[in-house]
Amino acid sequence: MAVASATVALPFQAFSSEQRALLEAVCEQMLPSDDLPGAKEAGVVQYIERQLAGTLRQYDAAYRSALAELRDAGFLAMPFDDRTRFLEQVEAGKVKDIPASFIRMLADHTMQGFFGDPKHGGNRDRIGWKMIGIEKGHSH
């Protein structure tokens, strides 16, 4: 019987300032800031970093690998709209060495950080709940 091996989690290392800048940039693509708050205002990166060090540690390697590829692709030097197009290419499976599934994972985690309970590190000042019109939020 074939059994797929479980992912082995390595001890968590804090992101470098470059990795964090890249993560902020891709999260900003998921939920851009404009007249309504985005990933930045909600502290989505704090949510992701904290969870990757804990409950979501099995995704840590996938993030580091994708962020390294984005760095090599000069992602931070691109204007906003070019970044969007680049991530759309990733999602379409057209960027070598970054799996399309990275976008799904990133979007899921961004929304968790935007809409989850603030105690997990994101949704600062319940900003995500306020955006959709539930002032009291989904917590007490």
Place this chain on the structure above:
Amino acid sequence: VDAVIVGAGAGGGVVAQELSRAGFRVALLERGKRYRFAETDHDELRSQRTTVLGNAFGPDDERYKRLVKIGDDPQFRIVPASDGNYGNVAACVGGGTLSYGAMAWRFLEKDFRMRSTYGATEGSTLEDWPISYADLEPYYTRAEWEIGVSGKAGANPFEPPRSKPYPMPPLPFNREASLLAPAARKLGWHPFPIPMAINSKPYDGRPACIACPHCVGFSCEVNAKGSTAVNVIPRAIKTGNCDLRTECVAKEILLDATGDATGVAYFNGNQLYEQPARIVIVACSATESARLLLNSRNKLHPTGLGNQTDWVGRNLQGHAYAGAVGLFEQETYDGVGPGARIALCDFNHGNPGIKGGSMIANEFIRLPYLFSRNMVPPRMKRWGREYKHWLATHYKRTMSVKGPIQEMPVWENRVEIDPSVRDHWGIPVVKLTGKRHPHDIEAGKFIATKAEQWLKAAGAVETWKSLPGKGTTGGQHQAGTCRMSADAKTGVVDEFCRVHTSDNVYVIDGSVHVTNGGFNPSLTIQAIAFRASEHLVKTIKKG
């Protein structure tokens, strides 16, 4: 003790009350904890609806895992307890009823006679139950009064005869239900308020529902929800005859040379204990009950207790949910919990070319993260500026109606154990295989079409279907793995839930369901538990 009950959920809780009230001494073993509200709180990311940060109601990822093979995947994978493919229900006092939405449905007459109604079905072990709705009716009534159900008797024209009305009037309609009710009538359908195990007025020493927006997925902060953790189990303990032991993990049922049970071996912490008992009741839900039987072996039960004819663990069922989402110009959201308030049974049976079907109901109040992932139109990219503005402007302008498709039982959909993969205590874990019968998907498409029709009639300007997946079934509505049968060759337990091949072992949970209805199954589990308990009390008294 007179009886050891493994599992303090929907079924086990009822049995604990009934036996301890009758004066028998009961040990109620529960592998999970007894949670206070503050421990689980209203944390969407760690709830019974979203487990992205773990299971709020157990079991934990550190000690529990399963081996799963999903659909046509050639490989088995080991998954932790919070993985969606694990097929979890819950592990805590109250079981699934601590965090459920508390819909309290009676199955319909035809749900007990699926084979007679629809005939043999290729690729399915579709069969009639050995008992009828009429046999179960008095116990449905008992369950409604003991658990505390609010509803309107006679409001559902498809409901079979009942001997007594509900103990409480229904919860009031919310804005969604007020839009959906006239729409259904316009279509010639028959909407009614969903029966719920939620107090619409103070009942049984517990307060009325405070209409908060966090219901399904969380425990109730005021105990208005009729969980076994707040009704039958406390009453059992109050008799002085029931010893609830939490964080006790059953290893195996101990068997003697005649094949009968002598007790249960279980771990508390890492210490192994043996609890002798005259009667053993297995109530761990369909996956874990099958696992416990398969892990209990001796010469007379070489392939597992009750498994002489290979039926233990077979026919795992759940519910293939199907429905639709609609967008509205006006606000449909009013923030009044529980949110799910209106249903209809026009499509449970009698659908052209379809065997069975489901009730259709509006959804509970949508949780923000799940809304952002699961209720977005398929035409839309699910990230970026346009998406964010859509979320901001549509959270209060959507509505979802859906139903739990009555699944065709499949022999190959099964729970096994695998000695090569063990949990924290060294107990072989559950191995899940199988995929849904193609008919479940067809029935899902039919129900989704009706759901779209309903939403459009209520004023939706755009609708889209949500269809069930083809993968492994089970999950929160898991059932079927220890089928109830008149003939010992074609099932695991008799009509009173006693294992055919053992005099003193009972399985009393969703495992015994021959078919799982087009409804949430908790009230049926509890009605069966009241009926089996009555029989058990008589049996023990006779000696």
